[in-house]
Structures are given as C-alpha cells and as structure tokens.
Amino acid sequence: MSTGVVSHHISKQFDDELERIRTTVFAMGGLVEQQLNNALKSLIDGDIDLGNTVIETEVQVNSYDVSIDQECIRILARRQPAAGDLRLVMAITKTITDLERVGDEAEKIAMMGIGLTDKHGLKSYHVGINAMGNLVSQLLHGALDAFARMDSKKAVEVAGKEAESDDQYGAILRQLITYMMEDPRNISGALDAVWVARALERIGDHSRNICENIIYLVEGEDVRHSSIKHMEQIVAD
Amino acid sequence: MAAEKIEKYAEDIAVTESSTATRTHAIDMNNIVDTAVDMKLANEKTCIAVSNFSLFYSGKQALKNISLTIPEKRATAFIGPSGCGKSTLLRCFNRMNDLIEGVTTAGNIKLEGNDIFDKSINVADLRRRVGMVFQKPNPFPKSIYENVAYGLRIQGIKDRRTIDTVVEKSLRGAALWDEVKDRLEDLAMGLSGGQQQRLVIARAIAIEPEVILLDEPASALDPVSTLKIEELIYGLKDKYTIVIVTHNMQQAARVSDYTTYMYMGEMIEFNDTSTLFTNPHKKMTEDYITGRYG
Numbered sequence: 001m002s003t004g005v006v007s008h009h010i011s012k013q014f015d016d017e018l019e020r021i022r023t024t025v026f027a028m029g030g031l032v033e034q035q036l037n038n039a040l041k042s043l044i045d046g047d048i049d050l051g052n053t054v055i056e057t058e059v060q061v062n063s064y065d066v067s068i069d070q071e072c073i074r075i076l077a078r079r080q081p082a083a084g085d086l087r088l089v090m091a092i093t094k095t096i097t098d099l100e101r102v103g104d105e106a107e108k109i110a111m112m113g114i115g116l117t118d119k120h121g122l123k124s125y126h127v128g129i130n131a132m133g134n135l136v137s138q139l140l141h142g143a144l145d146a147f148a149r150m151d152s153k154k155a156v157e158v159a160g161k162e163a164e165s166d167d168q169y170g171a172i173l174r175q176l177i178t179y180m181m182e183d184p185r186n187i188s189g190a191l192d193a194v195w196v197a198r199a200l201e202r203i204g205d206h207s208r209n210i211c212e213n214i215i216y217l218v219e220g221e222d223v224r225h226s227s228i229k230h231m232e233q234i235v236a237d
Numbered sequence: 238m239a240a241e242k243i244e245k246y247a248e249d250i251a252v253t254e255s256s257t258a259t260r261t262h263a264i265d266m267n268n269i270v271d272t273a274v275d276m277k278l279a280n281e282k283t284c285i286a287v288s289n290f291s292l293f294y295s296g297k298q299a300l301k302n303i304s305l306t307i308p309e310k311r312a313t314a315f316i317g318p319s320g321c322g323k324s325t326l327l328r329c330f331n332r333m334n335d336l337i338e339g340v341t342t343a344g345n346i347k348l349e350g351n352d353i354f355d356k357s358i359n360v361a362d363l364r365r366r367v368g369m370v371f372q373k374p375n376p377f378p379k380s381i382y383e384n385v386a387y388g389l390r391i392q393g394i395k396d397r398r399t400i401d402t403v404v405e406k407s408l409r410g411a412a413l414w415d416e417v418k419d420r421l422e423d424l425a426m427g428l429s430g431g432q433q434q435r436l437v438i439a440r441a442i443a444i445e446p447e448v449i450l451l452d453e454p455a456s457a458l459d460p461v462s463t464l465k466i467e468e469l470i471y472g473l474k475d476k477y478t479i480v481i482v483t484h485n486m487q488q489a490a491r492v493s494d495y496t497t498y499m500y501m502g503e504m505i506e507f508n509d510t511s512t513l514f515t516n517p518h519k520k521m522t523e524d525y526i527t528g529r530y531g
Contacts, residue, residue: 009528080487082514082526220516 014079018088021071025092025099028064029144032099035061035106036140036203040133043113043196044126051117054110061103068096084217091217095147098206098213102140105199105206112192112199119189128175129196132168136200139165139207147210152218156231159211163228165204172197274495274509281308284448284478285330286347292325295339299325301502302344307495312470312479314493314510316486318525322502323482327450330480331367332360349447365392368441372453374433376425376440381408381417384425384436388444403443411439412469431462438469442477449473451481455488467492486526490514498522 009015035054042051072093075081081089142158145151176190176197212231215223221234285307292300300322307313315323325334332353334340345352353363365388376384385404394400404421408414413435417428425436434454441449451470455463470479470492483489489496489510496510498521506513506522517523 007524007529011528014528082486082490083517083523085527086515 014085017071017075017079018085021068021075021092022088024064024068024071025096026144026148028061028068028096028099029147031057031064032061032102032106033137033140033144035103036109036133036137039106039109039113040130040137042110043116044130044133046113046117048114048117051110051114055107058103058107061100065096065100065103069093087217087220091213094213095210098209102203102206105203108199109196112196116189116192126193128168128172129193129200132165132172132197132200135161135165135168136203136207139204140210143207143210143214146214150214150218152215152235155211155214155218156228156235159208159231160228162204162208162211165201169197169201273512274507277509278306278308281311283307284309284349285480286350287326288344288347290326290329290344290346291342292322292329292334293341294337296341299502300329303504304344305497305504305507307478307480309478310474310476311494312474312481312492313495313497314489315480315482315497315499316484316489316525317499317505319484320501321499323497323499324452326499327452327480327482328369330448330450331364331369333369335360365444366446367448367450368444368446369450369452370434370437370441370454372456374430374437374457376428376433376436378424378426380422381425381428381436382421385439385443388440392444407439407443408436410442410473411435412465412472413439429462431458431465434458434462434466435469438466438473442473446477448478448480451479453482453484456484463488486514498525500525 035057038050038057039054041047042049042054072089075089079085139158139161142154142161146154146158173194176193179186180190209224212224215221215231215234219234219237223231223234283306287306288304290300290303291298303326315327317323328334329342329346330348330353334342342354345354347353348363348367351358377387379387382404385407386400389400389403405414405418408417413432416432417423417436425433428436434457438449438454454470455466458466467488470481473479474494479493481489481493493510496508496513497504498506498513498517498519500521506517506519508518508522512518513522514526517526523529
C-alpha cells in the first residue's frame with residue numbers, strides 16, 4: 001500500500017502537523033548535507049575556519065533531532081496514527097537518528113581536517129578521500145531526495161550504490177597502510193585519515209538506513225538487513 | 238483388441254484428468270498463499286464460515302456477497318462507518334435478524350460446518366451456542382445471582398450446588414466476582430455500567446457458548462471499564478471465539494487478532510490485525526483507519 005500523504009485527512013489540523021514535521025525533516029536533511037560538504041571541503045582545502053564553522057553548527061543538527069523527536073512523540077500520543085501515517089512517523093523518528101549521526105560524523109571529519117592541516121599540511125592521500133567523500137555525499141543527497149519524493153525505487157537505487165563506498169573504504173585503507181609502511185613518520189597523519197574514511201563509510205551506512213526507512217514508509221515492508229535484490233522485488237510488486 | 242484400446246483410452250483420460258486436477262490444485266494453492274493472512278488462517282481452525290452471503294431488508298441490500306472465515310478461539314473485529322453492515326452481519330451469526338420483518342438472505346453461514354439457516358437448526362439452541370452482548374448493558378431486573386443463573390434455570394437445571402458453582406465460575410470468568418461476591422442478592426440494576434456489562438458477559442458465558450458476539454460492548458463505558466472489558470475479551474479468547482463490532486479503531490487494534498473492514502455492505506478487507514493497522518492492502522481501508530474517510 002503506497003502511503004496516502006497525498007490525500008487529506010478529515011482533520012485538517014492533522015494534515016498540517018504531518019506536513020510541518022515533514023518540512024522540518026527536510027530542513028534538517030539539508031543542514032546535515034551542508035555540514036558533510038563543508039566538512040569535506042575544509043579537510044581537502046585545509047580550511048580551518050570552515051572546519052570550525054562545521055563544529056559550531058553541529059548543535060543545530062542536534063536541536064533538530066530533539067525537536068522533531070518531540071513532535072513525533074506528541075503526534076503518537078495525541079493522534080494514534082495508523083497505517084501510512086504511523087509508518088511516516090516511525091520512518092521519521094528513525095531517519096532523524098541517522099541524520100543526527102551523519103551530523104556527528106561530519107563534525108569528526110571537520111575535527112580531523114583541522115588536526116591534519118595543523119600537523120601535516122595537505123597530503124596526497126586526500127585524493128582517495130575526496131573521491132569517497134563525493135560518492136557518500138551523493139548517497140546522502142539521493143536518500144534525502146528519495147525521502148522528499150517518497151520514491152521507493154530511487155531509495156533502492158541509492159541503497160544499491162552504498163556497496164561502492166565500502167569498496168572505496170577498503171581501497172583507501174590499503175593505500176594508507178602503504179603510506180605508513182613507506183615511512184613511519186606518516187603513521188600519525190595516516191591514522192587520522194583512516195578515521196575520516198571510517199566516518200565516510202558510516203555516513204554511507206546511514207544513507208542506506210534512510211533508504212530502508214523510505215521503503216518501509218512507502219511499501220510497508222521492513223527491509224532492514226535484507227539484500228538489495230529483495231528490496232528490488234518489494235518495490236517491483 | 239478393441240477392449241484393450243478402450244482400456245488404454247480410459248487410462249489416458251484418467252492421466253489427463255489427474256494432471257488437470259493437479260494443475261487446478263496448484264492454481265488454488267497460489268490463491269491461498271496469495272496473502273500472508275491466508276497463510277496464517279490456514280493454521281487456524283474455522284469456527285464460522287460465511288460464503289457469498291447477502292442480506293436484504295425489505296428488498297434493500299444491506300450485505301453484499303460477503304465471504305469470510307472467522308477462526309476459532311480468536312478475536313475477530315468488524316470495523317467500518319455507520320451503516321456499513323457490520324452489526325447486521327454480526328446479528329446473522331445467531332439469527333437475530335430473524336426477528337426483523339422483511340429480511341431475506343442469500344448464500345450461507347456455517348457454524349462448525351453446519352449451515353445455520355438449515356431447517357434442522359433449532360434457533361434457541363443456536364443462540365445458546367452463539368451468545369450475544371449488546372452496546373447497552375441489559376441485565377434482567379433481578380439479583381446479580383439470578384441474572385447469571387437464569388440461563389441454567391431455563392435449561393431446567395435445578396441443583397443449587399451446580400448453579401452456585403457455575404455462577405461463581407462465570408462471574409470470575411467475567412472478572413466481576415471480587416466486586417460482587419458479597420452482594421450477590423443485590424439488584425443487578427444497582428451495579429455501575431461497566432459492572433453491568435461484565436455481568437451480561439457472565440450471563441452469556443454461564444451457558445458455555447462456543448461463540449460470543451459483542452456489539453459495541455464498551456461504547457457506553459468510561460475508559461477504565463472499557464479497559465476491563467478489553468482485558469476480559471483477551472482472557473475469554475482462550476475458551477471462546479469472539480466476534481466484536483466496534484467504532485473504536487484503537488479498540489479493534491488492541492483486542493482483536495483479525496480485523497474486517499466493511500463499507501456499504503461489502504467486505505473490503507479481512508486481514509491480520511497488526512497488518513491491517515500498519516500496512517493495509519486496500520486504499521479504502523487505509524483511508525478509513527487514517528481518518529481520510531468521508
């Protein structure tokens with residue numbers, strides 16, 4: 001059963017409440033996306049000021065998380081939503097948890113960026129991280145886009161790409177290990193870079209989780225811990 | 238030679254027939270496993286089977302070709318807007334609609350495999366097997382004790398000790414014993430609405446029915462009494478098949494195992510309650526339970 005956010009409730013007030021909460025989630029998503037992109041830029045460009053901005057802005061992400069969660073609890077208590085409405089509220093509570101964690105990872109990247117720039121200047125191994133960062137940023141953007149459009153097919157497509165970020169993570173690790181073996185003086189910087197790659201890999205996972213939430217919301221099937229193939233079948237039916 | 242040929246021919250036909258039968262069977266199985274609820278129902282024992290059932294009030298069709306299976310020792314809820322036919326269908330199960338003039342029916346309803354509209358069915362006996370509780374508690378203007386004992390007395394049971402035992406057991410079964418055990422001789426009308434409703438349920442279970450029909454049993458009660466009735470329904474499921482009509486969707490979601498959504502005399506969706514309230518398969522059901530109906 002596809003979700004019925006399209007048609008209206010008898011209670012217009014309930015429509016307004018759900019619409020408001022959705023809009024707030026999009027605002028939070030936009031902010032988190034911006035945080036990730038700024039964190040990556042600060043790392044690659046060695047822009048310490050931008051890195052600090054990311055760290056300062058992180059509190060806004062947290063406050064979105066708390067306020068949207070409260071609004072969801074309020075709707076559950078007062079409206080006892082069912083079917084598509086219930087799935088929407090549940091998908092939102094899960095999605096904002098993922099978004100909040102993406103915000104945390106972005107903050108970590110910004111902090112590592114500041115550390116790396118301070119200590120070591122710009123390093124050539126940023127190339128791999130930059131590529132992975134772009135991919136992960138696309139994953140997050142795709143997931144948020146699919147959420148806004150309630151597009152489960154797009155969600156499966158985005159979830160399917162997440163494996164690429166895992167491959168890139170593996171490649172970056174191998175590259176960094178090589179650097180460390182070449183010259184022990186690289187170890188400290190390379191370890192920081194490992195943490196950045198790890199943060200990006202986690203953001204890929206969170207993006208996939210968001211996609212799974214969208215599939216649950218639209219199709220009513222819980223596809224967590226299942227294969228992309230299974231997701232494709234669910235969406236095709 | 239000719240005889241052999243004929244035999245061979247007969248064999249061929251038999252083979253063809255059996256393979257057709259297998260194929261038909263396979264198609265049937267596909268239909269059966271079409272939805273999860275059918276798979277779940279396949280593991281349940283059928284109590285009431287309604288097939289292609291229609292009902293007319295003086296020619297006006299109130300139920301349209303309804304087919305559904307009510308599983309034994311489970312709670313099945315009927316939900317739907319006013320006038321959708323859910324109470325009408327419920328009342329068919331113990332032929333309460335016989336009392337209304339101009340009612341005609343088509344199709345059949347089977348209780349434990351026997352057509353309840355069959356001439357051989359004794360209606361009084363059917364109503365003993367299928368008890369009913371209404372929206373407004375309707376205790377008799379008698380004592381609490383006599384209300385519960387009534388069904389036994391009309392069955393001709395006179396032994397005081399037997400009746401005492403059944404009255405206590407039924408009142409306990411209806412979660413009312415502790416509240417009334419010291420005043421069994423008081424008039425039932427003196428009880429609160431919630432207590433009266435539980436008394437009526439005790440009266441219904443005293444004669445050990447197989448099915449208990451509940452028509453909006455809690456809609457005239459306060460939230461605490463409502464919860465007590467719901468708790469009671471939960472406990473009664475072990476022994477009886479429960480069919481409940483309710484306007485309160487949360488109540489259907491809380492107490493039932495299966496839910497049927499009806500609209501304008503048609504059965505729109507019959508599903509496992511958890512599925513129906515989280516992921517209904519029909520748009521109409523979704524619209525109704527999310528408050529988009531109308």
